Amino acid sequence: MKAGIVGLPNVGKSTLFNCLSNAKAQSANFPFCTIEPNIGVVNVPDKRLEKLEELVRPQRVVPATVDIVDIAGLVKGASKGEGLGNQFLANIRETDAILHVLRCFDDDNVVHVDGSVDPIRDKETIDIELQLKDLESVEKKLDKAKRAAKTGNKDAVKEEAVLLKVKKELEAGISVRAIDLSAEERKEFITPLQLITDKPVMYVCNVDEASAASGNAYVEQVRAATAGENAEILVLAVGTEADISELETYEERQLFLEDLGLDEPGSSKLIRAAYHLLNLHTYFTAGEKEVRAWTIPVGATAPQAAGVIHTDFEKGFIRAEVISYEDYVTFGSEIKVKEAGKMRVEGKDYIVKDGDVMHFRFNV
Numbered sequence: 270m271k272a273g274i275v276g277l278p279n280v281g282k283s284t285l286f287n288c289l290s291n292a293k294a295q296s297a298n299f300p301f302c303t304i305e306p307n308i309g310v311v312n313v314p315d316k317r318l319e320k321l322e323e324l325v326r327p328q329r330v331v332p333a334t335v336d337i338v339d340i341a342g343l344v345k346g347a348s349k350g351e352g353l354g355n356q357f358l359a360n361i362r363e364t365d366a367i368l369h370v371l372r373c374f375d376d377d378n379v380v381h382v383d384g385s386v387d388p389i390r391d392k393e394t395i396d397i398e399l400q401l402k403d404l405e406s407v408e409k410k411l412d413k414a415k416r417a418a419k420t421g422n423k424d425a426v427k428e429e430a431v432l433l434k435v436k437k438e439l440e441a442g443i444s445v446r447a448i449d450l451s452a453e454e455r456k457e458f459i460t461p462l463q464l465i466t467d468k469p470v471m472y473v474c475n476v477d478e479a480s481a482a483s484g485n486a487y488v489e490q491v492r493a494a495t496a497g498e499n500a501e502i503l504v505l506a507v508g509t510e511a512d513i514s515e516l517e518t519y520e521e522r523q524l525f526l527e528d529l530g531l532d533e534p535g536s537s538k539l540i541r542a543a544y545h546l547l548n549l550h551t552y553f554t555a556g557e558k559e560v561r562a563w564t565i566p567v568g569a570t571a572p573q574a575a576g577v578i579h580t581d582f583e584k585g586f587i588r589a590e591v592i593s594y595e596d597y598v599t600f601g602s603e604i605k606v607k608e609a610g611k612m613r614v615e616g617k618d619y620i621v622k623d624g625d626v627m628h629f630r631f632n633v
Contacts, residue, residue: 270564271308271336272543273364274473277391279379280372281475281507283307286339288510288536307339313544313551313562314537317594317624321553321560324601333551333562335544338364358402362463366546367470368539369395370507373487374477388474388487389494396444396466403464404439407432410462431458439466446470447498469546471501473539481506482530503542505535550623553594554578555603571619575629585633589615594624 274282290309313333322330340360361367371388372381411432417425431454438448444466445459459467472495474488484504492502506529513534516522526534544550544564551562552574565574571591576583592603596611603626606612621627 270366270547270549271338271364272366272368272547273338273340273361274368274370275340275361275395276370277372277381277394279381280370280391282370283339284511285370285473285475285505285507285536285539286337288507288514288534289337289540309337309339310334311337311540313540313564314533315541315551315562317551318553318560318562320598321555321594321626324597325555325557325560327556327560328558329560331559331561333544333549333564335540335547335549335564337368337540337543340364358399358465361399361465365468366543367465367468368473368543368546369470370473370475371487371491373474373485373491373504374480374506376477386487388491392472392491392494393442397442399465400439400442400444403445403466404436406462406464407436407439411436428458435459444470444498446500469500469548470498471503471542471546473507474502474504475507476504478506478509478529480504481509481535501542501546503535503539505539510534510536552621552623552625552627554628555597555626565621567623569621570617571615571621571627571629572617574621574627575631578629581633582629582631585631586617587630587632589619590628590630591615591619592626593622594626597626 274286276282286307286309289311290307311334313335315332318330318332338360369392371391372386373388375386411429414425414429414432418429431450434450435445435448439445445464446467446469450459455467472491474484474491476485476488480488481504488502488504495502509529513522513525514536516525522534526532548567549564550567551564554561554563563574563577565577571589572583572586575586575589591613592606592611596606596609597603600606600609600611603612
């Protein structure tokens with residue numbers, strides 16, 4: 270599962286990517302400095318993992334990760350192949366969620382591709398290009414549905430009605446994620462099309478250092494413009510985050526954050542938010558050799574969760590022994606949890622909860 274960082278050239282995408290990952294994407298004050306999409310595998314900050322490490326004292330700790338992709342800046346006309354348009358659109362189609370960076374700061378030393386700072390105009394520029402590309406996909410599919418509907422195919426008649434509605438809304442500048450469709454209509458007719466504006470999105474408002482804690486007027490404009498869009502918003506001073514990531518020690522970073530009125534780096538909040546945007550959550554395994562966070566889709570069953578460790582675990586699944594994270598911390602060890610009768614045995618239909626500490630029994 271991958272989240273793609275998108276935005277106009279020079280809004281802070283590559284600087285943000287550098288903060289999030291150990292990979293150092295080229296960051297320069299000109300458009301298209303990121304030609305190939307850079308992929309960073311980023312650890313998901315999780316205080317629960319730290320607590321389990323403290324209790325279990327394992328030989329090693331392995332956090333959950335999320336893939337972040339830094340994609341080349343997009344310009345007007347991308348849907349027609351302008352700039353790096355075709356490449357950009359192909360790269361973004363391969364991601365599962367979008368982190369849309371908007372410039373919400375004034376700085377005469379950083380050029381803006383359109384000459385002035387206006388996050389709403391910037392948002393609309395990218396929205397329009399993505400909507401035009403989706404419109405192309407919908408029109409192709411609609412032609413096929415219309416032909417099938419003429420033969421009396423009932424499913425095709427339904428599909429035609431849904432696609433006509435989506436086409437009309439896209440033409441009106443509405444992204445697919447904001448269109449009022451039933452869950453069934455989305456699953457049957459929209460999800461298979463892999464439309465770009467149907468992907469979950471988070472708007473990352475890149476602000477100056479003084480606005481890191483409480484935002485600014487530009488951020489309020491973004492909040493107002495995205496109110497009906499079913500999207501998340503995160504305020505981040507990307508340049509400041511870059512400075513924080515350069516500091517050597519944890520103590521230095523904490524002092525820096527305190528001066529800004531922040532309790533943790535904004536990049537940590539962003540990674541966790543991207544993880545949730547991808548509809549992922551975490552279960553843990555905890556033993557002397559290793560305490561580990563495992564990534565699963567929300568709604569995964571116990572056998573599916575076991576399969577993330579090894580396919581044999583899923584094939585030969587017998588049962589799962591489950592301790593809630595809260596019980597593990599309350600009682601302090603697996604033995605004490607068992608003594609208190611708080612360990613549960615769950616079968617194949619169990620839906621894994623975020624934070625479950627699990628052991629799997631299997632036979633192949």
